[in-house]
Amino acid sequence: MRTRTLTVSLIAALTLAVPAVAGARALLIDGSTSVFPLMTQLAAAYHKATKEPTPKVGQGTSDVGVSDVAAGRVDIGDVSRNPEEGDPKGLTFTKIARDGVCMITNPKNPIGNLNQQTVQAIFTGDVREWSEVPGAKISGPIDLVDRIASSGTQAAFQDIFLGEALKISPSAEAEESNGLVQNKVKTDEDAIGFVSFAFTSGVNAVGYQGIPCTLQNAKSGQYQGVRNFWMVTKGAPKGAAAKFIEWVTSSKNASARKIINSEWIAIH
Amino acid sequence: MKSLLGGGAAAAERRAELALRALAMGVLVVIAGIAITVFTKAWPSFAHNGIAWFGSGGDVDTQFNAMINGSRDPAHYVYHFRAWPLIWGTLLTSGLAVIFGMVISILAAVFVVELAPAQVKRAIDPVIRLLAGVPSVVYGLIGILAIAPWVEHHLISNQRKRSVEYVVQLTGANLSVATLILTVMIVPIMVAIIASALESVPRTWTEGSAALGVNRWRTTWRVSLRTVRPAIVAAAVLATARALGEAIMLAMVAGSRGFAPNPLDGVTFFFEPVRPLAATIIHYIDDLSIVPVAQTLYAMAAVLLVSCALLSLAGWAAKQPMKRYGIRA
Numbered sequence: 001m002r003t004r005t006l007t008v009s010l011i012a013a014l015t016l017a018v019p020a021v022a023g024a025r026a027l028l029i030d031g032s033t034s035v036f037p038l039m040t041q042l043a044a045a046y047h048k049a050t051k052e053p054t055p056k057v058g059q060g061t062s063d064v065g066v067s068d069v070a071a072g073r074v075d076i077g078d079v080s081r082n083p084e085e086g087d088p089k090g091l092t093f094t095k096i097a098r099d100g101v102c103m104i105t106n107p108k109n110p111i112g113n114l115n116q117q118t119v120q121a122i123f124t125g126d127v128r129e130w131s132e133v134p135g136a137k138i139s140g141p142i143d144l145v146d147r148i149a150s151s152g153t154q155a156a157f158q159d160i161f162l163g164e165a166l167k168i169s170p171s172a173e174a175e176e177s178n179g180l181v182q183n184k185v186k187t188d189e190d191a192i193g194f195v196s197f198a199f200t201s202g203v204n205a206v207g208y209q210g211i212p213c214t215l216q217n218a219k220s221g222q223y224q225g226v227r228n229f230w231m232v233t234k235g236a237p238k239g240a241a242a243k244f245i246e247w248v249t250s251s252k253n254a255s256a257r258k259i260i261n262s263e264w265i266a267i268h
Numbered sequence: 269m270k271s272l273l274g275g276g277a278a279a280a281e282r283r284a285e286l287a288l289r290a291l292a293m294g295v296l297v298v299i300a301g302i303a304i305t306v307f308t309k310a311w312p313s314f315a316h317n318g319i320a321w322f323g324s325g326g327d328v329d330t331q332f333n334a335m336i337n338g339s340r341d342p343a344h345y346v347y348h349f350r351a352w353p354l355i356w357g358t359l360l361t362s363g364l365a366v367i368f369g370m371v372i373s374i375l376a377a378v379f380v381v382e383l384a385p386a387q388v389k390r391a392i393d394p395v396i397r398l399l400a401g402v403p404s405v406v407y408g409l410i411g412i413l414a415i416a417p418w419v420e421h422h423l424i425s426n427q428r429k430r431s432v433e434y435v436v437q438l439t440g441a442n443l444s445v446a447t448l449i450l451t452v453m454i455v456p457i458m459v460a461i462i463a464s465a466l467e468s469v470p471r472t473w474t475e476g477s478a479a480l481g482v483n484r485w486r487t488t489w490r491v492s493l494r495t496v497r498p499a500i501v502a503a504a505v506l507a508t509a510r511a512l513g514e515a516i517m518l519a520m521v522a523g524s525r526g527f528a529p530n531p532l533d534g535v536t537f538f539f540e541p542v543r544p545l546a547a548t549i550i551h552y553i554d555d556l557s558i559v560p561v562a563q564t565l566y567a568m569a570a571v572l573l574v575s576c577a578l579l580s581l582a583g584w585a586a587k588q589p590m591k592r593y594g595i596r597a
Contacts, residue, residue, distance in 0.1 A: 060554055061554045063554060063555060063557070063558075064554050067557030067558075070557075071557070086337070088340075128433050128434075129430075140429070141429040141430055141433050141437075144437060148524075148551070148552075148554065149333045149336045149337070150336065150554045150555050170327055170329060171433075171434075171435070171436055171437045172437065173439060173441070173541070174329065174525070174551075175524060176524075176551070176554070183412075187417040187420075188417070188420060188439065
């Protein structure tokens with residue numbers, strides 16, 4: 001008797017579960033913490049617009065996105081740096097948006113602008129005192145905040161602000177995510193770091209080469225600290241992944257464009 | 269009927285015994301599997317660096333970056349690694365925390381067992397058990413959001429920062445904060461072990477001492493604590509094992525630099541960043557897909573495994589001569 005009840009309930013559970021399996025499973029996405037705020041908004045809007053299951057978005061770093069998608073652990077990897085030589089072969093990078101990288105300081109040290117030379121001197125460790133930085137409102141030793149090596153934001157910062165030859169001083173403290181850099185700079189008056197534009201609330205965003213780091217200046221192309229956001233797939237995107245990427249990148253999709261343009265820059 | 273039942277019970281007993289034996293063997297197999305996996309994966313890192321792996325030289329984070337940015341071709345993997353700053357960091361944080369924790373927990377256990385009024389004892393017991401069970405990530409959050417910023421603002425002066433700025437950057441996440449929180453983490457478990465041992469000291473022994481006119485403090489010191497020495501060793505071993513393996517909390521508050529604090533720097537030494545082995549594994553977990561990085565992390569895991577095994581062996585050996593008159597623990 002008991003066995004029969006068990007069998008019946010098992011079958012009932014299976015019948016209930018089958019449609020869920022037969023219907024599309026949710027896409028798995030992970031990678032850059034810079035892309036994460038954009039991707040979660042896009043995923044929610046995608047579900048609303050198409051009734052497809054909401055893609056599940058995780059966070060790691062850009063390198064995690066690349067290696068997870070190459071190993072088949074996720075359907076799409078989020079990457080906030082350009083493709084690199086060391087990336088696994090056979091990946092397709094689809095550009096989905098552009099993003100401003102801002103240098104940030106504590107609100108008690110509201111520096112308006114830094115030129116390229118000063119930025120390079122600060123981040124390579126040549127200048128270690130705020131009193132030697134033009135425009136600084138405090139004096140004291142500079143606390144450099146870097147990101148860990150697998151970060152796409154670090155790769156982009158390195159490319160745009162420092163160039164090939166210069167390296168960020170190894171004495172800098174390296175944080176695991178944009179949010180941790182933001183928290184560090186918020187609580188430390190002497191700190192300077194760099195984050196994606198979406199992580200600039202509560203801290204002072206520093207201008208670069210005379211142009212303030214604002215969304216407007218990044219969109220107009222005046223602000224130079226702009227990098228690309230990519231969705232990466234193993235081979236050309238296909239199936240559910242292709243549908244989502246197409247929805248995100250389509251120039252006709254007003255709702256995706258609106259989300260992207262709220263804090264990032266649409267590519268069309 | 270009776271014999272049938274008896275036979276059934278005997279068979280059931282045999283089956284249960286077999287099942288338990290299989291489970292016990294299964295645990296052994298799993299442990300052996302873990303050890304073999306860790307050591308085979310770790311081997312290339314040890315093989316390339318030899319005994320120098322344990323030595324000092326260069327900056328560990330620069331060495332990790334070289335692996336991350338190095339070749340993806342197995343023939344040209346970069347393996348150069350000198351782990352001393354991380355090993356030194358592990359020794360420092362665990363060692364200091366266990367030394368401070370030892371003093372505090374012996375005094376606390378004596379208070380709880382010998383001195384505290386019954387009501388206080390009733391209140392303290394559950395609190396200690398609760399504290400022993402708090403997940404380490406909670407301690408880490410308190411450290412990074414409250415203690416580290418406070419230490420940075422109030423205890424680290426600009427002069428101090430400048431004195432070492434060409435070597436390392438001083439922030440709130442440093443050796444002193446890491447040791448402080450680690451001590452808080454391991455004290456409850458030590459107090460619990462030592463207190464329960466003190467409670468099982470035969471009453472006649474302490475009464476005998478008191479009857480000879482020895483005062484309370486001396487009785488506690490010379491009779492009770494002497495008797496529970498094996499328990500104190502056991503507490504120290506357990507606490508050291510927890511401190512060695514603590515990763516998340518230390519990754520959060522110990523500073524994100526693999527730096528070896530220099531005792532010659534005086535007081536500044538306590539404000540220098542430090543990153544123990546376990547925390548370093550967490551720090552580079554995102555790069556696990558890069559083969560040489562993964563193998564180096566496995567090598568660190570192997571060092572931790574061996575130290576924990578040696579630790580329990582040393583604890584066992586230390587307890588042997590004390591066992592004769594002592595309370596077993």
